[in-house]
Amino acid sequence: MKPGVVVKEGLRQSMSWVHTWSGLLVCWLLLLVFMAGTAAYYRHEITFWMKPELHKAADAPSRIATADAAALAVRGLQQRAPNASGWFIDLPHERNSLITASWTTPPKKGMSRAERRNAFRQQNFVLDPMTGLETAAPRDTRGGEFIYRLHFDLYYMSALWGRWIVGIAAMSMLVAIISGVITHKRIFKDFFTFRPNKGQRSWLDAHNATAVLALPFHLMITYTGLVTLMFMYMPSPTKALYGEEQNTMFGEVFMNAERGEPATKVAAPLADVRPMLQQAERAWGEAPTRIVVSHPNDAGARVELVRHPGQQLSNIEPSMTFNGATGELLSSTGAPSTTLAARGAIYGLHVAHFADPLLRALFFICGLAGCAMVATGALLWGVKERQKYAKVVAGGGKVGFGVRLVDALNIGAIAGLPVAFAVYFWANRLLPLDAAARSNLEANCFFAAWGACAILAQVRPTRGMWRFQLTLGALLMAGLPVLNFFTTDSHLGVTLFGGPALHPLAGFDLVTLALGLLLGWAAWWVGRKGLKRAGAKSSAARAASVAPASREAA
Amino acid sequence: MSMLILSGVALAFSGFATNSIVMDRHYADIHGRGKEPCAATRARLRTLGWLGLALSFIACIGAGGWHIGPVLWCGVLSVAAWTLVLLLQYAPRKAMLGAWIGVPGALLAIASLMLR
Amino acid sequence: MTPTPWRYRGAVASRAVAAIGGGYVLTSIAIALIAIALPLPRADAVTIATLLSFVVYTCAILWVFATTSATRAWVGIVVCSAALGAVQWLVGGAA
Numbered sequence: 033m034k035p036g037v038v039v040k041e042g043l044r045q046s047m048s049w050v051h052t053w054s055g056l057l058v059c060w061l062l063l064l065v066f067m068a069g070t071a072a073y074y075r076h077e078i079t080f081w082m083k084p085e086l087h088k089a090a091d092a093p094s095r096i097a098t099a100d101a102a103a104l105a106v107r108g109l110q111q112r113a114p115n116a117s118g119w120f121i122d123l124p125h126e127r128n129s130l131i132t133a134s135w136t137t138p139p140k141k142g143m144s145r146a147e148r149r150n151a152f153r154q155q156n157f158v159l160d161p162m163t164g165l166e167t168a169a170p171r172d173t174r175g176g177e178f179i180y181r182l183h184f185d186l187y188y189m190s191a192l193w194g195r196w197i198v199g200i201a202a203m204s205m206l207v208a209i210i211s212g213v214i215t216h217k218r219i220f221k222d223f224f225t226f227r228p229n230k231g232q233r234s235w236l237d238a239h240n241a242t243a244v245l246a247l248p249f250h251l252m253i254t255y256t257g258l259v260t261l262m263f264m265y266m267p268s269p270t271k272a273l274y275g276e277e278q279n280t281m282f283g284e285v286f287m288n289a290e291r292g293e294p295a296t297k298v299a300a301p302l303a304d305v306r307p308m309l310q311q312a313e314r315a316w317g318e319a320p321t322r323i324v325v326s327h328p329n330d331a332g333a334r335v336e337l338v339r340h341p342g343q344q345l346s347n348i349e350p351s352m353t354f355n356g357a358t359g360e361l362l363s364s365t366g367a368p369s370t371t372l373a374a375r376g377a378i379y380g381l382h383v384a385h386f387a388d389p390l391l392r393a394l395f396f397i398c399g400l401a402g403c404a405m406v407a408t409g410a411l412l413w414g415v416k417e418r419q420k421y422a423k424v425v426a427g428g429g430k431v432g433f434g435v436r437l438v439d440a441l442n443i444g445a446i447a448g449l450p451v452a453f454a455v456y457f458w459a460n461r462l463l464p465l466d467a468a469a470r471s472n473l474e475a476n477c478f479f480a481a482w483g484a485c486a487i488l489a490q491v492r493p494t495r496g497m498w499r500f501q502l503t504l505g506a507l508l509m510a511g512l513p514v515l516n517f518f519t520t521d522s523h524l525g526v527t528l529f530g531g532p533a534l535h536p537l538a539g540f541d542l543v544t545l546a547l548g549l550l551l552g553w554a555a556w557w558v559g560r561k562g563l564k565r566a567g568a569k570s571s572a573a574r575a576a577s578v579a580p581a582s583r584e585a586a
Numbered sequence: 587m588s589m590l591i592l593s594g595v596a597l598a599f600s601g602f603a604t605n606s607i608v609m610d611r612h613y614a615d616i617h618g619r620g621k622e623p624c625a626a627t628r629a630r631l632r633t634l635g636w637l638g639l640a641l642s643f644i645a646c647i648g649a650g651g652w653h654i655g656p657v658l659w660c661g662v663l664s665v666a667a668w669t670l671v672l673l674l675q676y677a678p679r680k681a682m683l684g685a686w687i688g689v690p691g692a693l694l695a696i697a698s699l700m701l702r
Numbered sequence: 703m704t705p706t707p708w709r710y711r712g713a714v715a716s717r718a719v720a721a722i723g724g725g726y727v728l729t730s731i732a733i734a735l736i737a738i739a740l741p742l743p744r745a746d747a748v749t750i751a752t753l754l755s756f757v758v759y760t761c762a763i764l765w766v767f768a769t770t771s772a773t774r775a776w777v778g779i780v781v782c783s784a785a786l787g788a789v790q791w792l793v794g795g796a797a
Contacts, residue, residue, distance in 0.1 A: 043768050050767045206756060207763050214764075224606045226671045245667040248660040255756060262752045268730035269737035269751035272794070273744050284745035345653050371746035375753065377653075386654060390591065394661030401664070 044215050051211040052413065056438075058201040059410045060445040065198055066406060067449055068183035069253075070399030072176065073384060073392055077536035079175025082460045084520040085168040089160040090533040092129045096161045098319040099306045104164050105133040106305055108157060109328070113137070117295070119325035124161060129533065131159040172470035173460055178478075179453075184261070187475065199258065199265050206254045212243065219244060232415050239408040242401045249398040250405065256382035259375070285372060287348065287365050296332035303359035305335060311361065312337045312352050322349075331357050345386055346376030407446045414438045440493035441486075447501035448485030450551060454508035455481035457544070461519045495562050502555035510548025513541035587649050593695035594645035594659065598666035600688025601638025604631050606674060607682050615678040638688045639663075645695040648702075716772040724779035725762035731786045732758050738793055 071078065080086065105121040113119070116135035124131055134156030160167045174181075181187075186194030213219070223244065226237045243250065263270060263281070274281045305323065313319050320337040327333045333356025338349045352364040368376065380386055384395050414435060421431045430436075459477035467473055485501055517523035527538035606612045608628045614621055623631075646662060647655035673681040737751035766775040 042770075046768050047764070050764065203756070203759065206760055210760055211764060221609065221611070224602070224609070224667070224671050224674050225611060226675045228675065241668065241671050245671070246664040249664065258756050259753060262755065266730065266733060266752050266755035268734040269748045269755075272734040272737050272790075273748050281745070281748060285749055343651060343654065345657070369743070369746055371742070371749050375749050378753070381657070387657075390588070391650070391654070391658055391661065394658070394665065398661060398664055401668075 044217065047211040047215040051208055051215055054204045054211065055208040055406075055409050056413055058204045059406050060441050061197070061201045062205055062406050063403060063445045063449060065183050065201065066399060066403045067453065068179050069257075070396055070403065071453070072180040072183055073396050073399065074536075074540075075176030075180040077176070077540060078179065079173075079177060081522075081537050081540045082173045082175040082457070083170035084522055085170040086130060086158055087520075087522040087534065087537065089158070089162070089167045090130050091531045092160070092162050092533075096124070096129075098123050098313070099309045101131045101159075101161060102305050102309055102323060104159055104161075105131050105323075106302070108159060108166070109133055109135060109325075110302070112157070113155070114329050117327060119323070119328050121323040121325075123319070123321055123323065125321060129161050130167070131161060133157055133159070171460075171465050172467075173474055174471045175460075178456075178471070178475055184257075187479065195261055195264065199261060202254055202257050203265075206258065209243075209247075209251055209254060213247070216240070216244070232412065232419070235408055235412040235415055239405060239412055242405040242408060246398045246401045246405075249395075250402055252381055253399075253402065256378050259378050260382055285375070287368060287372065294332070295327040295330045298331035299329060300331040300333070300357040302328050302333060302335075302356055303354075308335055308337060308352075308354045308359060308361075312339070315352065315364070316350070325356060328356065333357055334362070341380070341386065343386070344377070345380045346373055347380035347383055347385055348373070348376035407442075410438065410442050410446070414442060436493055440490040443489035443493055443497055443501060444482075444486030447498060447505060447551075448482055448489065450505040450547070451485050451501060451508060452478045452482035454505060454512065454544070457512055458508060458515060461515050495558060498558045499555050499562075502551050502558060506548045506550075506552035506555055508548070509544045509551060512544040512548075516541055589694055589698045590645050590649040591658070591662070593691045593698065594642045594649065594662050595666055596687045596691030597638045597642035597645060597695065598659075598662050599670060600685050600691060601635045601640075601642060602663075602667055602670050603635075603673075603681055603685035604638060604688070605635030606670060607685065608632060608635075612674055612678065612681075615674065616682055634688075638692075641688075641692055641695060642666075645698075648695070648699050713772045717766055717775055720772070720775045720779050721763040721766035724776070724783070725759055725766060728762050728779055728783045728786070729755055729759040731783055731790060735786055735790050735793070738790065 080090070101123050102121060105123075106119075109116075109119050109121075113135040117138045118136045120134045120136075122132040137155075158167045158170065159165065184195055184198050185191040186197060222237075222240060226234075226241050228234050228237075258265065263285075270278060270281050302325070309320060316339055318339060320339045322338040324336040324338065325333065326336070335354045335356045336351050337354070338351045341347060341349055346368075348365070348368060350365050353362045354360065355362055367373075384392060387395060417435045417438070418425075418431060421429075421435065425431060431439075456474060456478040459474045463470060463473055463477075489497055489501070513524055517525070522534065522537050524538055524541050527534040527541070607616060608623045608631045610622060613623050642662065643656075643659050646659035649655065650658045670681060673684065733751040733755045736754060737747045740747040740750060742750070762779070766779065769775050769778065
């Protein structure tokens with residue numbers, strides 16, 4: 033297992049060992065990160081599906097001008113939160129004609145950790161562009177944002193802990209990918225090989241196919257994921273060149289030095305945003321997509337207009353910053369240096385905001401392949417280890433502790449996580465609308481479901497448990513479009529034929545249906561294998577009893 | 587633009603398929619155990635296969651530009667490769683016939699690029 | 703099945719610490735040095751050096767497990783860290 037005398041063979045062997053352990057120790061956490069991250073490509077669509085109250089208003093036949101939408105939002109914010117520390121306005125665009133506005137209030141001294149967390153969570157409202165009035169209040173849900181945050185902040189812990197844990201898992205995955213490539217002996221000869229129904233060989237083929245045939249994606253997503261938080265994980269260059277002035281570094285690298293300016297505490301009414309929008313639109317040739325106001329109604333107020341980066345990989349959003357009290361232009365993001373543009377592109381590749389619907393679907397499919405890669409790897413290890421106990425089991429004994437633990441963890445993660453995601457969406461439709469801390473409740477349902485699956489799996493890590501959890505996941509996932517039909521007016525019968533704003537809803541229903549069918553097929557396949565195995569055992573026993581008799585007769 | 591992406595997928599599938607059928611394992615799957623392609627066939631089909639992949643790259647650049655095109659190409663390659671893997675296992679002869687899709691794919695790509 | 707000898711387990715644990723802990727220290731020193739050495743504006747130098755960190759860390763980890771013995775791994779990590787650290791201290795002191 034450890035390298036021997038011959039260098040080449042030794043390298044492959046040691047890399048095989050590294051690949052196994054760097055993969056196995058974090059694979060179940062990686063499954064969570066990968067599943068949530070893959071879903072997060074559609075987090076806005078998921079949030080929209082989870083707020084049925086907004087569906088009708090979004091399907092407006094026409095769109096009002098950006099400047100008017102902004103004025104409506106500002107008026108709404110002046111009514112609700114004139115002294116907030118920050119305002120955020122999402123302006124309408126082709127895919128969604130709603131205007132979303134939210135604000136943050138600064139935390140006060142003496143607040144508990146939970147109160148502070150709630151104070152930071154943005155309060156928001158949505159305006160119907162046709163009437164200028166607020167839409168029916170959408171239900172209290174974090175929607176797709178919960179899933180998005182889950183994949184790097186985790187949950188039930190401070191974001192700092194979550195990001196370190198996920199970072200360690202991601203680094204382990206990077207090591208696993210590189211060591212996997214080094215140890216893969218026949219990477220070109222076996223490029224298209226897949227031989228089903230051959231036990232361990234088939235699991236290896238499946239692991240190779242999902243891994244190698246999307247290797248650029250897996251390598252990219254892992255590395256770029258680490259890059260998104262790289263200044264936290266690897267602070268030594270910042271320390272060396274900036275010393276303690278970390279904020280200066282952030283201002284220079286992320287090119288948003290203006291945003292951090294503190295309030296002056298001198299009151300001054302906010303200037304009209306419409307001329308600012310016109311100025312930006314003239315300079316850019318297209319309308320801004322977002323407005324960020326720091327310290328509204330303060331002499332030091334700043335209005336930042338942001339627009340979509342356009343046809344490039346970088347996620348750096350060009351912005352123009354205005355003095356909020358006087359309306360004069362203070363700065364606009366210049367062209368970033370090659371290095372900073374490269375960093376923006378690397379970050380951009382991870383979040384894929386540049387991707388049009390087809391390309392985003394490709395990212396989604398490759399993300400699912402990543403889940404399959406991790407799952408088949410863990411299952412392969414279990415199958416390999418189990419073989420070492422074949423004689424023991426045949427003699428009526430039990431498998432070792434490691435195999436049993438891995439089997440149980442596999443069921444809990446591979447079959448249990450889809451159940452958890454489905455339960456989260458079911459909770460969104462079924463929890464009472466006026467429940468206290470409803471969004472927290474939805475998240476708790478996710479973890480309760482996952483916990484139940486994981487514990488059941490530990491109690492009984494059998495083939496039957498696989499079938500049970502896969503079937504449960506299949507029913508819950510495929511049942512979502514049906515549930516939608518009974519609980520809302522935005523079911524497939526409406527959304528398939530409605531305007532473009534409703535298409536994401538149809539997409540959600542269809543994708544969950546497809547995933548449910550996939551899980552159902554998996555449940556059937558697991559059951560079939562069991563029947564085959566039982567049939568083989570009994571016919572082998574019969575053959576064994578016949579053979580000596582025939583030998584004696586001959 | 588979507589015609590270009592479609593031709594990119596067809597060309598990628600064709601390129602991979604052409605390359606795969608002269609690999610020992612898959613040649614034997616199609617033509618019978620123990621059979622091997624002769625050196626001339628191997629060279630010819632390999633060249634055509636790589637040509638298909640290169641044309642697929644050009645189609646994707648045409649569809650998405652120099653920045654987004656290569657990203658699109660990687661996704662197209664993965665999907666084409668997975669399709670081929672399943673076909674080679676369950677219907678190897680169809681995979682060989684399917685390789686011909688590169689010809690209409692190339693024509694579609696050239697037409698789309700010229701008509702822009 | 704023969705039980706794994708404790709000596710083997712000790713060697714594995716030793717390499718793990720050298721790779722994960724020692725590798726991180728070595729990477730931190732190396733990339734700080736790269737940032738100092740790059741003749742670019744601060745923001746660019748810091749960005750390039752930090753972007754390279756995961757490449758350096760991965761190589762360090764893989765080398766620790768590929769090399770012929772745990773002792774050799776430790777020697778390599780400690781010597782490289784000390785050498786690069788000395789260079790950084792000298793350069794940092796002069797700047």
